Amino acid sequence: MSEKQKKATAYWKENLRYLLILLTIWFAVSYGAGIIFKDVLNNIKIGGFKLGFWFAQQGSIYVFVILIFVYVRLMNKLDKKYGYDVD
Template identity: 85%
Template sequence: MSEKQKHASAYWKENVRYLFILLTIWFVVSYGAGILFKDALDSIRIGGFKLGFWFAQQGSIYAFVILIFVYIRLMNKLDKKYGFDE
């Protein structure tokens, strides 16, 4: 395997690892906080709404948007690390 292929393989493995971690966080926030832990979170209120309801309706969307920006930052660093930046 050539050096370029090793770089590309390492780059892809790290990219997949980032994706897995970020999607796991999104799953925990959207499914876990919005559905599984809803009853426990409902004892806390934000703006008059129960926290479980807030996560199910808006919190998971906010978390997803934040994770998109985190992914962009991670990928920019990864591109520079492996020399794939423009």
């Protein structure tokens, strides 16, 4: 395997690791907070709304958008690390 292929494989593995971590967070927030822990979270209120309801309706969307920005930042750093950035 050439050095270029090794670099590309390492880049892709790190990219997949980032994806797995971020998708796990998204799943935990959207499914966990919005469905599984809904009853526990409903004991807390935000702006008059129960927290479990808020996560099911709004919170998971906010977290998803934040994770998009986190992914972009991570990928920019990863591109620089492996020399794939374009300046």
